[in-house]
Amino acid sequence: MTDLSLIRNFSIIAHIDHGKSTLADRLLLACGAVTEREFHDQMLDSMDIERERGITIKAQTVRLNYPAQDGKTYVLNLMDTPGHVDFAYEVSRSLAACEGSLLVVDASQGVEAQTLANAYHAIDANHEIIPVLNKIDLPSAEPERVCREIEDVVGIDTSEAVKVSAKTGIGIDDLLEAMVKRLPPPKGDRDAPLKALLVDSWYDPYLGVVTLVRVQDGVLRKGMKIRMMAAAAAYDLDKVGVFKPKPTDVPELGPGEIGFIIAGIKTIADCKVGDTITDDRKPATEMLSGFKPSVPVVFCGLFPADAAEFETLRESLSKLRLNDSSFHFEAETSAALGFGFRCGFLGLLHLEIVQERLEREFNLDLVTTAPSVVYKVKMVDGTSMELHNPADYPDPMKIESMEEPWIKATIITPDEHLGSVLTLCQERRGQQIELTYAGTRAMAVYRLPLNEVVFDFYDRLKSMTRGYASFDYEMDGYEESELVKLAILVNAEPVDALSMIVHKNAAESRGRQLCERLKDLIPRQLFKIAIQAAIGGRVIARETISPMRKDVLAKCYGGDISRKKKLLEKQKKGKKRMRQIGEVEIPQSAFIAALKMDSR
């Protein structure tokens, strides 16, 4: 139990790659949480996938002890957050557990789209914000210019901004002092009934279900019986601890403290992030406000490459869901792909990461269908439905009207690329709302149909601006739209997993693109293959793959049959990664690649 006045809880927020995780590393080192010897880059990015991609996906929490110049030792609870827009839900939960934020801005790049978005979230959360200019070691750093930009664009005072280099350690001591002086200590009442916020929970192979909490009032003590208020479930507390960064047991967590609990929780459903944990014997009467539930905006089907792995996929999804409350799943069946799950994500990177984690951490082979958004359909008979899956597209005769989701996108780009960015937005049915300049960069705010963004919008934006544009978005309601279902037929058989819902005007070019792309992705086979795109019964595009002419091992291996067997074994494995549509074998990679539209 720490004196409230000696606690500082803060999140590190920034645009992607502005150096949050590196700064966290530096703070760990400065406070002696790790020794020089143990130290390595991205200390807190513990997943392989985070290290490989150099990005943070999961927010991480560490408790540091900082002996300040005033002679007191402070407890600093640091939360490193992800920068990518898809993981904004992680950021928002971290913010809810803290009183302050370090807004890190790359002093050579300046304010980017997520700088703005995350700063606004911190302001909404009533945080005290310390602007931190990072990477001042770089020759291209322009801290003064970037400070002006922060004032102009984000609108916060930078007179006391701290200039640091997370890489070399310059300015870290000043930053630590600024934190204890300027960030507010938490408030809370030790004697009030226990109220702790369930910030996050995940499955640890050694510890089981680990739950990250922030205590508001009261005390969490090892051995007590706790209750999850919304889930209405009670547990005995086996362990209470903090991350330093290694999990370390403590006897209790008092008001203002952040730590973890382990309570032998078995049911994933009982760990709802945002729930309030209270004392079973002396429960609180009111719950904390919790979090807005995350709303998945992009859906796709995930199918096991090997049908026998359906149950394994189900279990893996459940485990992953515990670790990532922002994705959703339910069982679905596809004629082409068999049994699988319809899954909802916060964005395309999120989709990609979940898919990769399933493949890697659970050793699964997956087939992913076209990403789709959620449409609202009004039927002629007056009923209405939400459409998550193009396969459920009703008979067009019965549709009265359809609505599609729109977003409000903020794009910040160097002005030499502005022209192409505006063209891209225009092509994607965008409506310009605002166009402003800050120095040599422009900020464009557009309304766009989300449908147009899930197809490689981000990739296109990145490539046309050579990586310099940044992009953030928020949902912005539904609007009526003329949408049709584009069906793909292979040798006259519809392939449900490749069908998609598109705007009427885009249908023909999408159909043509998709057919051309499939032609390249489906290898020649023994039989001729016709690929068609159709709307209703009308074929709008067609490609043919001519049959293969030769495919044989010509060489002689004498009596070494094992050589030929190896090929057969390889084929058997390959076959598991194929989907049979009539006589045509479609590699699952084609399903995935076909939908990366335009990116060639």
Added chain:
Amino acid sequence: MSAAPLGVYVHWPFCKSKCPYCDFNSHVREGVEQARWRAALLRELEHAAREAPGRRIETMFFGGGTPSLMEPATVAALIARARQLWDTAPEIEITLEANPTSVEAGRFAALAEAGVNRVSLGVQALETASLKFLGREHSADEALEALATARRHFARHSFDLIYARPGQTPEAWAAELERALALAGEHLSLYQLTIERGTRFFTDHARGGFALPDEEASAAMFEQTQARLERAGMPAYEISNHARPGAACRHNLIYWRYQDYVGIGPGAHGRFAVGNAKQATRRASGPEAWLEAVERDGHGTAETSTVEGQDLVEEALMMGLRLADGIDRATFASVAGTDPVEALDAARLEPLVRAGFLEIDATHLRATSAGRQRLNALLERLIA
């Protein structure tokens, strides 16, 4: 089953240099101890006779590596010992693979003396530039001379060519093929170049050092080869092997018919009946490891297993469908215990028959020429 023919394969794992396309069990060694190797091969041959006793051998095959680098005395000793260990067919076929260099041609007389009655020469190409690309030790002229020498000493001979080489056009191959036909005796093996993992070509190819003819061009060359040899009276009896009637390599036919053979020497494989079961053997492939094992244990067997059930059916199909005659259903049934057509999934078989890739009649299941040309894909549809 023991009435069925038995083949004996002898592997000689050494070569003068390693060809950049070759992934056979072949090694370059200074000063091979011929006497030690002779003794070891003889010991393993005796072991093989215990593995498949009481049989009659119809064929022997010295393969490699470069068995023309064996001392003729070793070849002679192995043939003589085989004759002691097993009953031998009067018309026994004894083939030896030879590289067409002058040194090796110099041994042909002695090899014939030893009992070899058929040679297969690795000519590989008739153009010197191509031979250089293929890393061969001989020139085209040297190969032609070796061929002439072979003709003098052996009643039966064949030579190998590798085609669909980088930059080779169907026209260039057609011209080379004409020259080959003029030189050919009763048999020709015509292989399209394959790039194998673990060879220098694999790396060169992966790095873009050269490109192979595309599927269209290699298909055209394959089709043209089939047609031209058919007209010349040497139709393909197997995907890459052509012979005048009755002149097929009987030893290789044993493999394709999934009949019995024993194998000795490093990396040699065997498949033979033990009672009602099909035994598979594999010898250690490293030459030194094999040699030590034989000297210690009397054989260098690395693995012995029984091939049964679906595996057996698959092996017999993979081999048998390479033959123009296809699979004799009755023979197959006697080996695999089931008729091949019944062993296959009718739903998979039917579209392949309908499309003209497979033929079924009362006695045979065979891949048509269109089917053989696409055998990998065909087998994938059929059994993968």
